Amino acid sequence: MLISIVFDSGYGHTAKQAEAVAAGARRVAGTEVTLIPVADGELPWDTLAASDAIVFGSPTYNGTISARLKKFMEDSTRPAWVPQAWRNKVAAGFTNSGAMHGDKLNSLITMALFAAQQGMVWVGLDLFPGKTPEDKNRVGGWLGAMAQSDDASPEVTPPASDLDTAAHLGQRVAEIARQLRAGQAA
Known part of the structure; x- marks a missing residue:
């Protein structure tokens, strides 16, 4: 089973989140993950067509996804x-994004609408909002994984709880893709 993660990252924080999504997806046996940074040039359209799932990621700039x-x-x-x-x-x-809220929901809505136009099946987050900064889903997203990064190096931010949330999303995507794949084989 192949999961592709298509993402943009301006300063490395969203790339770190993409790596966490990948790590979570790899928890599901038999899952291969391909990281596809959109800034790296030619895109592997054949790989995307062969994928069982595609996860989109972007920093939220000015209330929406990046231009790339x-x-x-x-x-x-x-x-x-x-x-x-x-x-x-x-x-x-x-x-x-740098702000706790930062209009991240608009970025996720943009991605979900794009997926809907492609005829894809959107998977949200199945985590209740965290109550402490150490809890998964501390930012309180349902449509996807949200992270907040301070104005510091990606080596120290986003925090572990946001990366754990991203890994949870990656695992959930892989589990649901596996279920749909098994249903098609039946």
Whole structure:
């Protein structure tokens, strides 16, 4: 089973979150994960078409996703949307910003709407909001994993609880993709 994580990261904080999503997905036996940073150039459209799930990630800048992730979405029209290459694939999303809220929900809504237009099946977060800074889902997201990073190096921020939330999302995506795959085989 293949899960691709398509993401943008301006300063390394969202990349750290992407790595946590990948680590969580790898907890599910038989799961292979491909990290696809959109800033790295040519995109592997064939890999994305072969994926069982695609998880989208972006920093939240000015209340929405980054320009590079938006460009990826626009560039997907011919290779993915027109042939409906991602139809019925599992999708999910994660985002990070400097502010505790920072309008991260708008970024996740943008990703979910994009997935819906692709005919994908969106997976949200099944965690109640945390009550302490050490709890998973401390930011209180339902649509996807949200993280908050201080103005510091990605080696120290986002905090472990936000990375644990991202890993939980990755594992959940892999488990649901496996269930859907087993249902197709039956």
